[in-house]
Amino acid sequence: MDAQLALTVSQWIANDPDSNTRAQLQTLLDNNDQQSLAKLFAGRLAFGTAGLRGEVGAGPLTMNRLVVMQTSAGLAQYLLDNVSDSTNKGVIIGYDGRLDSKQFAHDAASVFCAYGIKVRLTHKVAATPLVAFGVKHFDCAAGIVVTASHNPPQYNGYKVYWGNGAQIVAPHDKGIAASIDAVAASPIQTLALDNAETDGLLTWLGDDYYQCYREHIASAKVLQSSADTSKVSLAYTAMHGVGAEMAETVLADAGVTQVYSVAAQREPDGHFPTVVFPNPEEKGAMDMVIAEAKANNAMLACANDPDADRFAVAVRRDDGEYQMLTGDQVGILFGHYLLSKADERQRLVGTTIVSSSLLSKIASSLNGQSYTTLTGFKWLMNVAQQLQVDGSQFLFAYEEALGYTVGNMVWDKDGLSALVAFAQLVAELNDQGLTVWDRLAEIYLEHGLHLNAQVSIALKPETPNIGAFLRANPPRDIAGVKVESVDDLSICLRQFTDGRTEVIDLPASDVLIYRLTQGGRVIVRPSGTEPKIKCYYELVKPMATEQSLFDAFADGQQALVQFIQLHQAQLPQ
Template identity: 70%
Template structure:
């Protein structure tokens, strides 16, 4: 075994506090499995704008107690250097119900307390939105939530909020990463929580009640239609959302709630779902079965850390059909805008989400901004765009993430659940269904259909992004390209050759808008031989159209569009 690898392993084993991961590494050393050890110590689990996310296991490439301690030491050093009074303002820490989350959160607290930084640590599991709320509520310097959200059971993660309550964005991600690299070469400060005394504040029930009260009193959630017409089945998907979800629904007047008992309590094994993500096939089966049993209007789900919201809605033939994230986003957005005061009409969405919300906002004389994918961008841009006469109202992305009002500067599946139930109550008062409302929006703005396709490339396929930049298409699928956005160049080029600057961070993304209202977004992968394409078609929905006829036409247009576009790409 080479000397450098031996040194790395020795340094690691000296610091690793976990007997389980230490023994796994020692077994490989004893068996002289140099290949496995070399892979295990080939780098570090990368810290980025999403913090850390990875499989739990030994060594610096996985999620484990030493990686958590090193990461926290790096974060603490960065906060002390960059945020005034960081030590006193402190860091709030919460965690989900995965097997290692408690230990990881307590380790993070011990490191920060040893560095002289005040820690507010939740006394039990907490939904991710509560931690984001807590950063603002306590005016903390930062927040940490230990969660792998909707990833499979073998994963865990470490998500960081900045002092503004939103997820970190550049340059903080790379700045923290550099401090982590340095911390990993040093002895890590550590203080048993039993000795932390004045540096440790336990967040007990009054903190959870503070979030509950904030949702109950939020101005955007004050619509009081008759709630008794709304019934719903709910699942927490073996996560941490159930107690708070049931509570905030009841606070808002919803009493016909039927929770899936088998999925109500936190369980890191996620025994009844293959993949604890409401978007995955089969994940909603139990809650839809519960809805059918009670004939409820809705079948609702949060993902395991309750920052996402999914819903299936009863159809005319007593079945249940999932709404897409885009459909939920436009429904909540339209509902909130129809009630919002004149000074609170700022909404946001991402480049790969439907363009429908921006059209609805324009028709209601509101402003809609568009960001790169991810709530880190939606929220940081939203915060920066807020003005006294144009305050933030709502933002969403198609992957089931929604922010309702400014109680939480991140996606929040709990307040989204309340908002959706309230819009259903209002529709029911008017004798309408969710399907009626969507059809009304589609008749006004066109039937919007969105699809996403990943294309695997052959090893010898030329660089697609480079090819498209050198040979920009004048038309796609027989329709003229009206404009072409190149986010690498921050430039929009129109068909007449004129240009405009795009105010988005540089990213390897190309967007083509066509004369028929369709759009395709091409994202070449920098790390894999594939590209991702996001398609949108818009079909006019006439007075004589039924939902089905408009949908069938849109689906045919989408199939033709995808086929023609992919045929135009280089082999």
């Protein structure tokens, strides 16, 4: 075996506190399995703006106790170097119900305490929004949640918030990554949690903290409603995650008493035994909660993902069946509802470039201010904080992947407050003799039926670089519809067909946006390393007053499918 590799593996084993992963690596070393060890030590699990996320395993390319400790040491050193009074401001740490999450969170706490940084650590599993809330509530230097959100059971992650309560963005991501690399070469110092508590470095966040989050939801200005919420009925699933107890509590506080939880999915279980993929967007993931809703003739079938930062809902139709709302549909319903009732000083709403453009039109019609960012709540929340002023405070943001932030209590997506807000929205409609479908029809009649789809296209290995091809051969039309302008975010420039150009105020990103006549749009995110692209489509169709919403959807979806097929046929084969 290569001597340097053997030395690297031996050093890792010496520092690894986990007997299971130590044994796995030692067996490979004893068996002289250079090929397997070379794969495990071919690099390091990359730290980025989402922190860490990967499969749990042995070595530096997976999630394990030593990787978590090294990451915590790097982040601790970065805070000491860049944040004044970081030792006293401290960090808040929480974790979800995955198999290793509690251990990883405790390991992280022991490292921060060893650096002299005070730690507030949840005494049990906590929804991600509760930890994000705590960053600002306690004025912490940073926050950490051990979670892999809605990923499969073999994954875990390490999510980092900055002191403003939002997920980290540049330059902190690269700065923290460099700091991790610097400290990982040496043994990581830890302080036993009992000793840290005795020394005043560790504070356990007990039930009173969870009640604090609950009380903030109950008193939030945007979550006040005079509607009769007792008439709203809903089935709910936590999808084997950590949301059930708090979700049921905050719903009851809001007067929603007809709540039917899916018992088989209520308690945290890192094995996720009843769902193949614990993501409400995945086919079949909502089956049990829809069945629960049918059994109780509930208005809604609602879900949080396993760390409760996302929210999904299916709504009962007149025929008794339930239909999932898309993330965009929930987003535009929220935007319309919140802007219709919000204070005149709280009018700022936002979404991302790949979400529906309809929110901006609703905002314009309701005296709101809208903004658009790159994909991800790290952008939505950091930009919101930059944009809000005294006369235009932040109200709401969403992205199509089932993420919503209602009000400014949490500077990240929050599936729990979204659940309450949606129940209140339905209650207010119900008081007016209307349904969710009625309100959607009203919005589409005013602004046009907006149809959105996302398609990932795998191309042949010999296909040329798609991004380079599209930039060298800009289409004049897509599926027979004229292109009016092209946004090339790699150079942050909008180019109109008449020769005019505009600078785009967004960070550079490998994205092309084609804006079409009739209000349509195609967004292409090409891969620079493989023949694969991700496309986001939006068509806007007028909706006739005599046409039912579901007939309009059916016709629109047929047109959208045809449009997508024609666009794909235009791409190089």
